[in-house]
Amino acid sequence: MRAARLHAARDVRIDEVPTPDAGPGEVLVRVRAVAICPSDLRLYQDGHASGVVPDHPMIQGHEFSGEVAALGEDVDGPPVGTPVAVEPSWHCGKCDVCLAGHENLCRNIVFPSFPQRDGALAEYIACPAFAVRALPQGVSFVAGALIEPLGVGIHAVRLSGVRNGQSVALLGAGTIGMCVMLVLKARGIDRIALAEPIEARREWPRALGAGPIAASHQELLDAGVEADVVFECSGDNQAVEQAMRLARPAGRVVVVGIPHPDQVTFDSTIPRRRELTVIFSRRSRGTLEEAIELIGTGAIDMGALPVRMYALEQTAEAMEATAARPGDMLRAVVEP
Ligand SMILES: [Zn+2]
Ligand SMILES: [Zn+2]
Structure with a gap:
């Protein structure tokens, strides 16, 4: 099969590699859409992910959908040809952390596209059957690929404990920020108050009825915003303190974005005097059913997310477009 493999930083090549088999307990998926996540950029740009270096030319991509191509022995569905979404966080189900219900933090977690496991920027990928679900009728492969970031939004909202009637502030209107917002709505x-520096990215949340909407957290503070729950979705390492500044006393801050650079500093008097609860959210767990239901019933329209389409040969372009953060695109989507 053809696969887009990262040989070194910014060196993506289309290689012919062996097509994986559907092993026991696995489903072989013919990949139809892969959305490029900003978290893919670290490996792409730096050649390592927070210090972890791939031991082989890596196939990236973890937000994907496709069709069932084959079933491993002891797997009885979905039938070959069924359009499916995949939750790419593959837990063992046996360790103490899994048994405590925190499968996303599994000690033996396998995450396709995180070194050393290959991801989905290829014609085929073998996935554990428990991570594969049929897409509802009429849901596109692009929307199916976006079920992963929607799951991240669902998980963050669940962790926050936010209740009806409470006020929310959101930092960052990228894909994850918008997924959090769509789940909240x-x-x-x-x-929902929102801060997003890229002007074009403020239009969609405005159309969805967020407000006030500003270019920075400072503008929200100047407008008197003080929220029960603040979601940091920008991935800016300075935004963790900014989120704390927007939280009311006894409020909660959920850090969903991956702070970049990794080191975060903040004035501890802010969370200390306000007795804030600060939660770091990690990917998602058990969100596939709810994500598919929200999309299938039309409660959430992931098709509204502005995307640009690329062929597999254009994977490097899709990565570069993601890095450039244009206002009119939230996800670059590759069709292998
Ligand atoms: Zn992602
Ligand atoms: Zn486990």
């Missing part, structure tokens, strides 16, 4: 929470 689907739950009837609509007092």
Whole structure:
């Protein structure tokens, strides 16, 4: 099969590699859409992910959908040809952390596209059957690929414990910020203040009824915003303190974005005097059913997310477009 493999930083080549088999307990998926996540950029740009260096030319991509191509022995569905979404966080189900219900933090977690496991920027990928679900009728492969970031949003909202009637502030209107917002709105929470520096990215949340909407957290503070729950979705390492500044006393801050650079500093008097609860959210767990239901019932329309399409040969372009953060695109989507 053809695969886009990263040989070194910014060196993506289309290689012919062996097509994987559907092993026991696995489903072989013919990949149809892969959304490029900003978290893919670290490996692409730096040649390592927070210090972890691939031991082989890596196939990246973890936000994907496709069709069932084959079933491993002891797997009885979905039938070959079924359009499917995949939750790319593959836990062991046996370790103490899994048994405590925190499968996303599994001690033996396998995450396709994180070194050393290959991801989905290829014609085929073998996935554990428990991570594969049929897409509802009429849901596109692009929307199917975006079920992963939607799951990240669902998980963050669940962790936050946010209740109806509470106020929310959001930093960052990229894909993850918008997924958090869509989940909040689907739950009837609509007092959402938002800060996003890229002007074009403020239009969609405005159309969804967020407000006030500003270019920076400081503008929100100047407008008197003080939220029960603040979601940091920008991935800016300075935004962790900014989120704390927007939280009301006894409020909560959920850090969903991956701070870049990794080191975060903040004035401890802010969370200390306000007795804030600060939660770091990690990917998602058990969100596939809810994500598929929200999309299938039309409660959330992932098709509204502005995307640009690329062929597999254009994977490097899709990565570069993601790095450039244009206002009119939230995800570059590769069709292998
Ligand atoms: Zn992602
Ligand atoms: Zn485990």
